[in-house]
Structures are given as C-alpha cells and as structure tokens.
Amino acid sequence: MTTAETSSETPDARIADHTAWAARGRWREAYDALHAEGERLRAEIRILTACNRGLVRLNEAAEARAITAEAQLAAAMEGAVRVKPLEWFDQPEGESYRIGRCDQVAYAVERSESGQWGYKRQGQAGLCVSEVGGQLFRGEEDAMRGADIDHKRRILAALEPNPAAQAERDALIAAGPSK
Incomplete structure (x- = not known):
C-alpha cells in the first residue's frame, strides 16, 4: 500500500x-x-x-x-450638534441629594425614604427610579447615568435632521475610505 x-x-x-x-x-x-x-x-x-x-x-x-x-x-x-452633558456637583452640606446642571436645566439625584435611588428634573414631582422599562437604579452613579440619558433624550427629541448634512454624510459613506 x-x-x-x-x-x-x-x-x-x-x-x-x-x-x-x-x-x-x-x-x-x-x-x-x-x-x-x-x-x-x-x-x-x-x-x-x-x-x-x-x-x-x-x-x-x-x-x-x-x-x-x-x-x-x-x-x-465635525461641528455637528451634540448635547452638552450635565455637570454634577458634590452634595450640599447637610443635604441628601446631588445636583446636575446644564445651563438652565437641573436634575437632582437622591435616595428615597424607602432607600431607592432615583432622579428628578427641576420642577418635576416624584422620583424616577429606573429608565423607562429598565431595572431599578442600583446606586447614585446609576441614577446619575439615568439622569444624563433622560437629559440627552429630551434635547435630541427636539432636534430634526439637516437634509444637506445627511446627504454629505451619505456621500462620504458611499465613497468609502480614501487610500
């Protein structure tokens, strides 16, 4: 063989x-x-x-x-619109909340009497303790992240696309990378 x-x-x-x-x-x-x-x-x-x-x-x-x-x-x-982030400050002395601000917009993050972390917008009654349909916030950082997301969503919802900028972007993508 x-x-x-x-x-x-x-x-x-x-x-x-x-x-x-x-x-x-x-x-x-x-x-x-x-x-x-x-x-x-x-x-x-x-x-x-x-x-x-x-x-x-x-x-x-x-x-x-x-x-x-x-x-x-x-x-x-470059130069396209972006949402300015909230700037978070330390807790004021003797208070149980932290404030995040962006110009005239303000959010407070705090722990409720039941021990649940959440946020609320300036002028809002009650505490948001989770993202819509999401898990409850697990701590202060998580609630701050939730407030940041809410802030960005509200602002982005008020914007509309610029067709000229979209056409330029689509043309660049279609052209592919330059060598």
Missing part, C-alpha cells in the same frame, strides 16, 4: 495501516510510508502557514481601512 492509495483516508487511518505493516514485520515499508506521510503533512503545514500569513495581512489592511473610514466620518461630522 502506498501513500497515494491512502490519501483519501484520515491521517489516523493511514498511521494505523502503517503500524499494522510494522506488526507484520514490514518495517521498512512502514518507515518509508510514515516518512512520506510526514513530508506530505509538513508540505501542507507550509502551505497553510503561508495562507494564514496572507489572511493576517488582509485582516490588518481591512482594519486599517475601517479606522480610516471612521476618522473620515468623524471629520465629516
């Missing part, structure tokens, strides 16, 4: 065949067959290693193009 005859079998099956030859005293044939199998496998490894290097280079090139595209998109969006 030659290596060519066993090429459709698995390597384990071929080795088992060669081991059987050795058991029947055909040591030289078994050695030659195993040596040939080893050479064939080393050649496959060299080919696969070269292919892997090529894939790594392709992946690195694709990643570089993606980074370039993101930078171009960020540059195109």
Whole structure:
C-alpha cells in the first residue's frame, strides 16, 4: 500500500495501516510510508502557514481601512450638534441629594425614604427610579447615568435632521475610505 492509495483516508487511518505493516514485520515499508506521510503533512503545514500569513495581512489592511473610514466620518461630522452633558456637583452640606446642571436645566439625584435611588428634573414631582422599562437604579452613579440619558433624550427629541448634512454624510459613506 502506498501513500497515494491512502490519501483519501484520515491521517489516523493511514498511521494505523502503517503500524499494522510494522506488526507484520514490514518495517521498512512502514518507515518509508510514515516518512512520506510526514513530508506530505509538513508540505501542507507550509502551505497553510503561508495562507494564514496572507489572511493576517488582509485582516490588518481591512482594519486599517475601517479606522480610516471612521476618522473620515468623524471629520465629516465635525461641528455637528451634540448635547452638552450635565455637570454634577458634590452634595450640599447637610443635604441628601446631588445636583446636575446644564445651563438652565437641573436634575437632582437622591435616595428615597424607602432607600431607592432615583432622579428628578427641576420642577418635576416624584422620583424616577429606573429608565423607562429598565431595572431599578442600583446606586447614585446609576441614577446619575439615568439622569444624563433622560437629559440627552429630551434635547435630541427636539432636534430634526439637516437634509444637506445627511446627504454629505451619505456621500462620504458611499465613497468609502480614501487610500
């Protein structure tokens, strides 16, 4: 039996065949067959290693193009509207709440009498203790994050898209990254 005859079998099956030859005293044939199998496998490894290097280079090139595209998109969006964040202040002495402000907008974060953390907007009655449909806030930082999200949502809801800026953005995306 030659290596060519066993090429459709698995390597384990071929080795088992060669081991059987050795058991029947055909040591030289078994050695030659195993040596040939080893050479064939080393050649496959060299080919696969070269292919892997090529894939790594392709992946690195694709990643570089993606980074370039993101930078171009960020540059195109430069100057676009963004929501100013709330600025959070330490608790006033003797008080149980913290204040977050952005110009004339104010939020307070505090723990209710029942021990639940929440926030409320200036002029709002009651305490929001979770995002809409979300889990209850687990602490002060979580409630502050909820207030920040509420602040951004309210402002963004009052904005509308600029069709000219959207068309420029779409054209940049369609053009793809520059080389």
